[in-house]
Amino acid sequence: MGKLSGKVAIVTASTDGIGLAIARRLAEDGAAVMVSSRKQQNVDSAVKELRNKNLSVSGIVCHVGIKEDRERMIQKTLKEYGGIDILVSNAAVNPVFGPILDTTESAWDKIMDINLKSSFFLCKEVVPHMEARGGGSVVFVSSIGGYNISEFMGPYGMSKTALLGLTKALVPQLAQKRIRVNCIAPGLVKTKFSEQLWKDSGAASSAYAQIIPMKRFAEPEDCAGIVSFLVSDDASYITGETVVIGGGVSARL
Template identity: 60%
Template sequence: MLRAVTKCLYINPVAGRRMMSHSSLAGKVAIVTASTDGIGLAAAQALGKRGAHVVVSSRKQANVDKAVSQLRSENIQVIGTSCNVGIEQDREKLISLTLEKCGGIDILVSNAAVNPFFGNILDSTDEVWTKIFDVNVKASFLLTKQVVPHMEKRGGGSVLFVSSVAGYQPMPALGPYSVSKTALLGLTRALAPELAHSNIRVNCVAPGIIKTRFSSALWQSEDVTNEFMKQLCIKRLGVPEDIGGVVAFLCSDDAAYITGETITVTGGMNCRL
């Protein structure tokens, strides 16, 4: 067996290097939206620690400055800017800054999301649905559309959407948000074949219950947490770093033959076949 593997690596040295080397993103430029805390920050850290030059963003400049300072203290190449992805001018500013300071774009991690509504789905309003879909879904598509020409100039790239376990199993009181996360699963499948010819891969990650500020309404209640624990094989709630590593993998050459896929990171919660 060992002799056969050795022979294979001798014949195919590229495969050998991939098997033996740590995933590297050196020289890559990665935009991560909503990346000043939680899953977004963990994704920026994971990408940066693998060598990528990271561009972080958030709606508040003070949060961006804090995240940039933290990441630089970890020897990560990073710049940042304020950006509300639901505003066209802000998206354009984010892309322009990245091109000006970094020279190109290889990776987009679309993580930004809002949830202004909590309650019975029939009580939700037109304004709620518009805001949720403008930020959670439409902005992800429009950012992708904006970065594709720049990825093509670099010979390809990787787009990664952050969905949720709620995209598979809608959560009580989070109806509109859950539906928007389901839409990202469909967007992933729709874009993947169209962008494959440009060597751009499109994938998605669906986190389970992750301890972040955004999801605090779910895990700060002991009763709610206990109910979730019953559904988990790994008996703990997730942390942002659990997602960051998966994001970095999907954006790396180690996932070069993966596109149109959603990876669920749920601690074993049964959310699909």
């Protein structure tokens, strides 16, 4: 039996990249996992892939910025698995790239709604169900960009910085409910979300890799084991912390 045997997890934006790697690892470690994405075909593909590995997963279309979608995801999880023990809030967007003063109000609102607001409210909506199980664990997926904010990704970086603060802010109330809340801050991970930064094998990509002490970009799986640890009993006395997964890149506010 795995260390997460008997646990039920929700992982948002989990049909590709970091989210899929986390969902796979939690399921490999024994959890039943609800995966989600905004597109049905992506949900179907991820569920098929994971079930082919004999993992206990289900899936649902969920736009985390829509309250009704979040509620449907929660209710489907309760119906299929009987409770919720783990939430990994991974969904994020970055619709703009350029100087921060060029950011439109609509782009600002979209970034903050998905990256920050939805993370808080999904956590709030899941907490009563975790409390009914005697406790649980929440992990927010931030970014090293929340520490070292890029000149051309200002709003995105700020939203990720806010997740570091949200993690701290939730600790006092959630601790009383036996719910731990932590955060991870990955560096540049080789996913579709970030492929413009790493896929080009030219000078710019090589130069960026050289500033990473480990001299490579992260793989999604580099994040998955840390999350599995944080939501397990091995981390039973860890809450309010952010783990930087940055290959040695300095990260301080």
